[in-house]
Amino acid sequence: MTAVKTTKAEPLFTTADWNFEVLQRTYDAIEEVAVKDLELNVYANQVEIISSEQMLDAYSSIGMPLMYQHWSFGKHFVNDEVSYRKGLRGLAYEIVINSDPCISYNMEENTMAQQTLVMAHAAFGHNHFFKNNHLFRQWTDAEGILDYLNFAKGYIAKCEERHGVHEVERILDAAHALMNNGVFRYRRPQKLSLKAEQEKEKERRDYEERTVNYLWQTVYSGPEGQKSEAQKEAEERKHTLRLPEENILYFLEQYSPILQIWQREILRIVRNIAQYFYPQRQTKVMNEGCACFVHYHIVNTLQQRGLLSDGAMLEILHNHSNVLFQPSFDDPRYSGFNPYALGYAMMEDIKRICLDPTEEDRAWLPEIAGKKDWKGAIKDAWANYRDESFIQQYLSPKVIRDFRMFAISDYAKDSHVTVSSIHNERGYGEVREKLAQNYDVAVIDPDIQIVDVDLLGDRQLKLRHYKRNGVSLDQKERDKVLALLRTLWGYGVLLEEVDAPPPRH
Amino acid sequence: MANFIDRRLNPKDKSLGNRRRFLRRVRKHIKKAVDASVRERGISDVDQGERISVPAEGITEPVFRRARDAGHRDYVFNGNKEYRSGDRIAKPEQGGGGSGKEGSDSGEGEDDFVFALSREEFLDIFFEDLELPDLIKHSLKEVQTFKPRRAGYSVSGSPTNINVGRTMRNSLGRRLALRRPNQKEVRELQEQIFKLEAVSTPTSKQKKDLIRLHKELEETLRRQKVIAYIDPLDVRYNYFQQQPQPNANAVMFCLMDTSASMGEREKDLAKRFFVLLHLFLKRRYNKIDVVFIRHTHNAQEVDEEAFFYSRETGGTVVSTALKEMLEVIDARYPPSEWNIYAAQASDGENFAGDTDTCVELLNAEVMKRCQYFAYIEILDEAELKLFQGEENGMELWRGYRRVKEDWANFAMKRIASPSDIYPVFRQLFAKKMSGAA
Known part of the structure; x- marks a missing residue:
């Protein structure tokens, strides 16, 4: 740290215990740094203090404060609880929700130093990222999400009352299996609005009620062949126009021949939630990197201003380095790259390149090297990239060397893997490329599309999986998912796996 | 300016419903485990709760995911010590797979899923398909003991069940609506008449007033008589329903x-x-x-x-x-x-x-x-x-x-x-x- 003019002030707190007054005071000091110094642009904050039991509750419902009920959440809860009670792992210090106002949950067990860290990390780091990153801006509705979840919870509870828990569970099981395939990757989903949502739902129900006429149910509707050939073809074309469709849940919601209206609504709910989480999956490294960078900057500034005691600072640094711990690949604790570590290292690296570039940096990252405005550069990165493109753009040779990265090429049928490149002059480019790919959802998620369906014939639904690099689907799970898919479609389902056309670079 | 909210006193156990659904889902396995443990442990410790291990098979949440045993893929690892590009490394025995990333995103493995049942849950399952013999005899429909339970109000009933509050409220409403003169009005009229009558030499105006007041008093009293203070219409009774009482x-x-x-x-x-x-x-x-x-x-x-x-x-x-x-x-x-x-x-x-x-x-x-x-x-x-x-x-x-x-x-x-x-x-x-x- 370079010495800045030190205007020594009283520390914000001196004991580990916290109370709301100290929290507020500390928050204000953090906000001062975040907004005035870092010039972050954040949603209004709402910080909620919860107990560890409540944290466990929140864990199990994928971190959301409101969630409908399903056995799989119970399973996760049981799992989390067991490993927590055993001491296998601690609980997160906080959970933050991409909503407006931005809600973060802080654990009551945190010491005041941890609360400081957590507020800087979540209430400003994550918050800024949520509000500014293009993926979140385009794909999620921060102000609508809590209302929507509330609606979803109420709706599903009502369905359970009306149609039985078991029936609802059946639909949810199947929908959850297809959740990853319930996302629009290319077009922007409609805005969520509670009112519109409720109106839509009511409209559907009203229509259903209005059109019920028991007389008609006794009338034989005749074979479908009564329709004229032209009509038939038109219908077929109309449906075919929408194909191929990658959003399987959307397709089922729209066209499944057997689903009731409420079942379609449930598919829609699951789909909307999947869509909401889609950006988070693509920005793990950046999101955590941004939050870590922000909290590190803020606590250091606070310390320089004399607002943090040395003791508190040491505790914060201890937590900070715990979070950023990155075991090596041969360490038993290794489980891939730690997104906190990688993200934070890259953020700090961008700052370094801006302020103090080497010749190498000038060659690799001419756009930002030596550009004094590091805040602008880093915020530009936060706003306009996702993990894959961020790594592709900003992973510098220095970070590759620091992490001692190496790329492995693995053919499943071989008994050996090959080290294709390491952290040297020749390897930087490839390592960067490969690492970026590992964060690309288009590579991670199998590419499955609905390609054909003969709605007027045998109604068989045809899906196609485009295998990338010959990687097929896990057969056991594939069959299970297909069985569930069949229950939603009601007729035969066929999935073929073909090799993807080579990527065009 | 942040909004701080203390949620610690909010209800916890939000996921109790989820837990119940989960237990129902794995009922079969839990039952097996409970039966086994009852056979093993001393009967006097039966109501203790139990750690249950459920095969992961029944509770998988399948999704489309990529097979581990096909095709070609590239990984990037950190912490290189001695490898140079072009090195060939023998794959570790099945399991490690050399694929940390894949390993982590496949979630839980095939291991059994272990968790603890509370005493209540344990006993529930322990007794699950036991039923008291002849319980039918005392089941709800044939039960002979009844307990009266409040169930709103009725317009008929026995005098002991009159609900005074309700009755008086109805009475007051009706009296207001029909403008029944109250005691105070009568008293005022009587006082005025008394005053006028006390005057030894009334003026002609006072005389006229007296006549008018007498008439008014008469009318008021008539109205009071005609419009009852409590009409049978007002009366409400507490209504009791006979609730069958299980013989407990x-x-x-x-x-x-x-x-x-x-x-x-x-x-x-x-x-x-x-x-x-x-x-x-x-x-x-x-x-x-x-x-x-x-x-x-x-x-x-x-x-x-x-x-x-x-x-x-x-x-x-x-x-x-x-x-x-x-x-x-x-x-x-x-x-x-x-x-x-x-x-x-x-x-x-x-x-x-x-x-x-x-x-x-x-x-x-x-x-x-x-x-x-x-x-x-x-x-x-x-x-x-x-x-x-x-x-x-x-x-x-x-x-x-x-x-x-x-x-x-x-x-x-x-x-x-x-x-x-x-x-x-x-x-x-x-x-x-x-x-x-």
């Missing part, structure tokens, strides 16, 4: 032979049997009384301590215990109010000739009053082998077999070791028996 009291009679022939082992077995029965009843009834009757050649009601731990000398006359039980029932537990259960434990010996008395007592008196009568005969391992067949046995056993033929709610079993108790118990209370009853 049970008394459990423990009968045991405490003569010298019953050793520690026999008593211990008997105790476990009683404990289990009690545990079971505790789940079904709000209130359970337990009556301990021990007998040698005569019987007496004792407390639990004496029942299990004091020793007595004397012969064995089983019928005395049954007589004592009948006396207690008649004195304190009328069968119309109590569900009566009896559990008798003995080593099967009885005074010669007394068995017939027992059978007669059971047939004529006891069985009519009891919901259920369970008899266990505690034997040695060797004896148990000896009496393979149901029909063989000592005098008491043979006598009781005759009772069993006549009464479906009479059950008897022989046991020799703690591990026999649970199966016996299951059989005693198995669903099909109550169906047959």
Whole structure:
């Protein structure tokens, strides 16, 4: 740290215990740094203090404060609880929700130093990222999400009352299996609005009620062949126009021949939630990197201003380095790259390149090297990239060397893997490329599309999986998912796996 | 400016519903585990809760994911120490796969899924398909005791049930609406008249006023009379509905032979049997009384301590215990109010000739009053082998077999070791028996 003019002030707190007054005071000091110094642009904050039991509750419902009920959440809860009670792992210090106002949950067990860290990390780091990153801006509705979840919870509870828990569970099981395939990757989903949502739902129900006429149910509707050939073809074309469709849940919601209206609504709910989480999956490294960078900057500034005691600072640094711990690949604790570590290292690296570039940096990252405005550069990165493109753009040779990265090429049928490149002059480019790919959802998620369906014939639904690099689907799970898919479609389902056309670079 | 909210006092256990759904989902596996653990552990520790391991198979959440054993992929790792590009590394044995990333995103492996059941949940499953025999008799629809329950108001009823508040509110509303003159108005008029009448030499105006006031008073009084203060229309009665009241009291009679022939082992077995029965009843009834009757050649009601731990000398006359039980029932537990259960434990010996008395007592008196009568005969391992067949046995056993033929709610079993108790118990209370009853 370079010495800045030190205007020594009283520390914000001196004991580990916290109370709301100290929290507020500390928050204000953090906000001062975040907004005035870092010039972050954040949603209004709402910080909620919860107990560890409540944290466990929140864990199990994928971190959301409101969630409908399903056995799989119970399973996760049981799992989390067991490993927590055993001491296998601690609980997160906080959970933050991409909503407006931005809600973060802080654990009551945190010491005041941890609360400081957590507020800087979540209430400003994550918050800024949520509000500014293009993926979140385009794909999620921060102000609508809590209302929507509330609606979803109420709706599903009502369905359970009306149609039985078991029936609802059946639909949810199947929908959850297809959740990853319930996302629009290319077009922007409609805005969520509670009112519109409720109106839509009511409209559907009203229509259903209005059109019920028991007389008609006794009338034989005749074979479908009564329709004229032209009509038939038109219908077929109309449906075919929408194909191929990658959003399987959307397709089922729209066209499944057997689903009731409420079942379609449930598919829609699951789909909307999947869509909401889609950006988070693509920005793990950046999101955590941004939050870590922000909290590190803020606590250091606070310390320089004399607002943090040395003791508190040491505790914060201890937590900070715990979070950023990155075991090596041969360490038993290794489980891939730690997104906190990688993200934070890259953020700090961008700052370094801006302020103090080497010749190498000038060659690799001419756009930002030596550009004094590091805040602008880093915020530009936060706003306009996702993990894959961020790594592709900003992973510098220095970070590759620091992490001692190496790329492995693995053919499943071989008994050996090959080290294709390491952290040297020749390897930087490839390592960067490969690492970026590992964060690309288009590579991670199998590419499955609905390609054909003969709605007027045998109604068989045809899906196609485009295998990338010959990687097929896990057969056991594939069959299970297909069985569930069949229950939603009601007729035969066929999935073929073909090799993807080579990527065009 | 941040908004701080203290949520710590908000309800926790938000995911209780999820847990319940999850348990229902893995019911089959849990049941198996519970049954196994009941067989293993001591019966007296049964209501402890249990760690359950469920095969992961039943609770997978399948999604489309990429197979690990096909195609080509590239990984990037960190922490290189000695590798140079072009090095070939033998793949580790199956499992590690050299693919940290894949390993982590595949979630839980094929291992069993382990979690803890609470005591409540454990017992629920333990008792799951046991049903009290003859429960049908006291099931809700046939139950004979009713308890009145408030259910709103009605316009008719008995005077004791008048709801004064409601009635007066209606009355007030009606009086206001019809402008019934109140007492105050009358009094004011009367005072004015009184004042005018007191004037010795009234002016003509005063005279006119007096006449007018008299008329007004008359009219007011008339209205007061015509418009009742409380009209029958106003009256509301509390309405009670007769709510069928489940018969929620049970008394459990423990009968045991405490003569010298019953050793520690026999008593211990008997105790476990009683404990289990009690545990079971505790789940079904709000209130359970337990009556301990021990007998040698005569019987007496004792407390639990004496029942299990004091020793007595004397012969064995089983019928005395049954007589004592009948006396207690008649004195304190009328069968119309109590569900009566009896559990008798003995080593099967009885005074010669007394068995017939027992059978007669059971047939004529006891069985009519009891919901259920369970008899266990505690034997040695060797004896148990000896009496393979149901029909063989000592005098008491043979006598009781005759009772069993006549009464479906009479059950008897022989046991020799703690591990026999649970199966016996299951059989005693198995669903099909109550169906047959």
